Amino acid sequence: MTSTAPRKKLTTSAMIASFADPGQRTSSAPFGHALTRLAHERPEIVGLSADLAKYTDMHVFRDAFPDRFFQMGMAEQVMLGAAAGLAEVGLVPFASTYSVFATRRAYDFLCLDIAEPGLNVNVVGALPGLTTGYGPSHQATEDLAILRGCPNLTIVDPCDSVDIEQAVPALAAAPGPTYLRLLRGAVPTVLDEYDYRFELGKAAELRTGRDVVLISTGLMTMRALQAAARLEADHVDVAVLHVPTIKPLDTEAVLRAARTDRLVVTCENHTVVGGLGEAVASTLAFAGVGTRLVPIALPDEFLAAGALPTLHDRYGLSTDAVVARVKAELGGGAHAPWAADPTPATA
Amino acid sequence: MTSLSTPPVTADSTRGQEDRIDRIRQAAYRIRRNALDMGEVQGQGYIGQALGVADVLAVVYTDQLRYRPEDPHWPDRDRFLLSIGHYAIALYAALAEAGIIPAEELETYGSDDSRLPMSAMASYTPGMEISGGSLGHGLGVATGMALGLRHLGNPARVFDLLSDGELDEGSTWEAALACAHHGLDNVTAVVDVNALQADGPTAGVLRTEPVVDKWRAFGWHALRVDGNDVAALVDAFDELREHRGSPSVLICDTRIGSGVPLLEGREKAHFMRVEPHEWQIARDQLEEGLSR
Numbered sequence: 055m056t057s058t059a060p061r062k063k064l065t066t067s068a069m070i071a072s073f074a075d076p077g078q079r080t081s082s083a084p085f086g087h088a089l090t091r092l093a094h095e096r097p098e099i100v101g102l103s104a105d106l107a108k109y110t111d112m113h114v115f116r117d118a119f120p121d122r123f124f125q126m127g128m129a130e131q132v133m134l135g136a137a138a139g140l141a142e143v144g145l146v147p148f149a150s151t152y153s154v155f156a157t158r159r160a161y162d163f164l165c166l167d168i169a170e171p172g173l174n175v176n177v178v179g180a181l182p183g184l185t186t187g188y189g190p191s192h193q194a195t196e197d198l199a200i201l202r203g204c205p206n207l208t209i210v211d212p213c214d215s216v217d218i219e220q221a222v223p224a225l226a227a228a229p230g231p232t233y234l235r236l237l238r239g240a241v242p243t244v245l246d247e248y249d250y251r252f253e254l255g256k257a258a259e260l261r262t263g264r265d266v267v268l269i270s271t272g273l274m275t276m277r278a279l280q281a282a283a284r285l286e287a288d289h290v291d292v293a294v295l296h297v298p299t300i301k302p303l304d305t306e307a308v309l310r311a312a313r314t315d316r317l318v319v320t321c322e323n324h325t326v327v328g329g330l331g332e333a334v335a336s337t338l339a340f341a342g343v344g345t346r347l348v349p350i351a352l353p354d355e356f357l358a359a360g361a362l363p364t365l366h367d368r369y370g371l372s373t374d375a376v377v378a379r380v381k382a383e384l385g386g387g388a389h390a391p392w393a394a395d396p397t398p399a400t401a
Numbered sequence: 402m403t404s405l406s407t408p409p410v411t412a413d414s415t416r417g418q419e420d421r422i423d424r425i426r427q428a429a430y431r432i433r434r435n436a437l438d439m440g441e442v443q444g445q446g447y448i449g450q451a452l453g454v455a456d457v458l459a460v461v462y463t464d465q466l467r468y469r470p471e472d473p474h475w476p477d478r479d480r481f482l483l484s485i486g487h488y489a490i491a492l493y494a495a496l497a498e499a500g501i502i503p504a505e506e507l508e509t510y511g512s513d514d515s516r517l518p519m520s521a522m523a524s525y526t527p528g529m530e531i532s533g534g535s536l537g538h539g540l541g542v543a544t545g546m547a548l549g550l551r552h553l554g555n556p557a558r559v560f561d562l563l564s565d566g567e568l569d570e571g572s573t574w575e576a577a578l579a580c581a582h583h584g585l586d587n588v589t590a591v592v593d594v595n596a597l598q599a600d601g602p603t604a605g606v607l608r609t610e611p612v613v614d615k616w617r618a619f620g621w622h623a624l625r626v627d628g629n630d631v632a633a634l635v636d637a638f639d640e641l642r643e644h645r646g647s648p649s650v651l652i653c654d655t656r657i658g659s660g661v662p663l664l665e666g667r668e669k670a671h672f673m674r675v676e677p678h679e680w681q682i683a684r685d686q687l688e689e690g691l692s693r
Contacts, residue, residue: 124548129575132541136579139545143553166535167542171523
C-alpha cells in the first residue's frame with residue numbers, strides 16, 4: 055500500500071541502488087570478501103566476470119588474486135563455457151555477471167556446459183528481481199522461473215550479508231552447479247540477530263507465530279521480519295520461515311509450516327510466475343495439502359524504471375505493502391486487532 | 402595403433418615421413434570403415450561428414466594427441482573437444498581406432514542403452530570430453546580448459562573441432578576473442594570446412610568466407626589445408642605445434658563422402674541417405690581406394 059502523502063519525487067539514482075533502509079547496518083561487498091577468504095583456504099577457487107567484476111563485488115577477489123581471476127569481456131556465453139572448462143580441469147570457478155545476462159542471454163551455456171555435466175561451477179547473478187530501477191533490461195524478475203526447470207542446479211536467494219558470507223563456502227563445497235542471487239555493495243546485515251546459520255537446502259524458522267506464517271526468500275525475508283515486527287504491535291502473531299535455497303526446496307519445512315490454520319503468505323523478490331510462491335504451491339498440491347496461499351511477488355509484467363523505494367512500494371515488496379497485504383487478507387472489520395488505529399503505519 | 406602414454410610421435414621422430422603418412426592413411430581407412438559399419442546400423446546419418454573428416458581425425462588420434470587409451474581421464478592428456486556433436490559417428494570411429502572404446506561396441510551405435518548415442522554426450526562415452534548437439538559451445542569450454550591447464554602448469558593441449566556452419570554462432574567468436582586475448586597457445590581449433598550446412602551450401606545460408614582472414618583478424622595463427630590430404634595435414638599440425646604466443650586454427654577443406662566415390666558424387670546433403678545395398682559397395686570402394 056503506497057502512502058498518499060505528497061512527497062518529493064525520488065530519482066532512479068545509481069543502477070545498483072542500495073535497498074538498505076536509512077540507518078540500517080550494512081556490510082560492504084560481502085560476496086567479494088567471503089570469496090577472498092575462501093580462496094586463501096582453497097587454491098582451486100578461481101573467478102571470472104563478463105566486464106562486471108566491479109559491479110558484482112568480484113573486484114575484491116580480483117585484486118586479492120589477480121592470477122586467479124579471468125576477465126572474459128562482455129561475453130556471457132564464453133564466460134559460462136569457460137567456467138565449465140575450468141571446472142573440467144579441476145578448478146572451482148565463481149562466474150559473475152548480472153542475473154539478466156546469466157539467465158536470459160547465456161542460458162544454453164549454463165544449462166548444457168555446466169548443469170548437464172553437473173560441474174562445480176558457481177554462477178553469481180547480480181541485480182536479481184527488482185533491485186535496480188533501470189527497467190526490464192536489468193531487472194531479472196524471472197530468473198528463478200528460468201532456472202528452476204534446469205536439472206542439477208542448486209539455486210540460492212540470500213537475505214543479507216550473513217547469508218551471503220555463509221553461502222559462499224557452502225556453494226563451493228557443494229559438488230554440483232549453483233546459482234546465487236547476488237546482493238552487492240552495501241548489503242544489509244540482519245540475520246546475525248537471530249539464532250541462524252545458512253545451511254544449503256534448508257529453510258529456517260526465524261520467528262514463530264500463531265496467526266500468520268510468511269514463507270520468504272532473498273531480501274524479502276528482511277521485509278518479512280520487519281512486517282512481522284510491525285504486525286506484532288498490532289497484536290498479530292507472525293511466523294517467518296526463511297527459504298534461502300529455492301532449489302532443492304526444503305519441502306519438509308514448507309509442508310510443516312503450511313499444514314496449519316494460519317494465513318500462509320509467500321514473499322519473494324521475483325515475478326509471481328515460477329518462483330517461490332509457485333514452488334510452495336506445487337509442494338502443497340503434490341502433497342494433497344489444500345491450504346490457501348497468498349503470494350507476495352512481483353506482477354507478471356515488465357516493470358517500470360524509477361527509484362527503488364517507489365518501485366518496491368508500487369509493486370508490493372515494501373514493508374508497508376507486506377503489512378497492508380497481510381492485514382487485508384486477515385480481513386479488516388471492527389474486530390481486527392488494529393481497528394483502533396485509523397491510519398495504517400507507513401515506513 | 403599408437404598408445405601415446407609414451408612421448409608423442411613428432412616430426413623429429415626418426416621414423417620415415419613416408420611410413421608416418423602411410424600409418425595415418427591406414428588409420429584413416431579404418432576410421433572410415435568403422436563409420437560405414439555404424440552408418441549401416443542406422444541406415445542413415447552423418448556419414449558424409451564422417452568420411453570427410455576421417456583424415457583429420459586420423460592425424461589427430463594417431464599422430465598428434467597425447468592420451469592413454471586405458472585411462473580416458475588421465476589428467477595430463479591432451480583434450481580433444483567435439484564441438485559438433487552430430488559428428489559423433491566420426492569420433493566413435495576414431496575412438497575405436499585409438500583403442501579408447503572397443504571396436505565391437507560400434508555396432509551398438511544409436512541403439513537403446515548404447516554408450517554411443519547419435520549425438521555426442523560426455524557422460525555416455527569414454528573419451529568424449531564434452532556433450533555436443535547445441536552448436537557454438539566447444540570453443541568456449543576449450544577456452545576455460547586451456548586457461549585452467551595453463552594456470553595449473555599442465556602442458557596438455559586443447560583441441561576443438563568445429564564446422565564451418567558453426568562459425569555462424571556468435572559464441573564461437575566470443576571464444577575466439579577470449580583465446581586470443583588470453584594468449585592461449587595451448588588451444589588448437591580445427592575447422593572442418595565442408596561448405597555445407599543444414600539448409601544448404603554455407604555460401605548460400607550465411608557466408609563465412611574469407612575464413613582464414615577472419616581468424617587472423619581475431620588474433621589467431623591460421624593455416625588452411627586440404628583436409629583430405631594426410632601429408633598436408635601432418636605438416637600443418639607440426640607447424641601449429643611449434644607456434645607460441647597465440648592460439649592456432651587449422652582450416653581444413655574437406656569433401657563430404659571422401660574416400661567413397663559413390664557418396665562423393667552424390668548430391669550434397671547434410672543428412673545423407675544411403676540405400677541398404679549401398680553400404681557394401683561403399684566398403685568395397687573404400688578398400689579399392691586404399692590399395693591405390
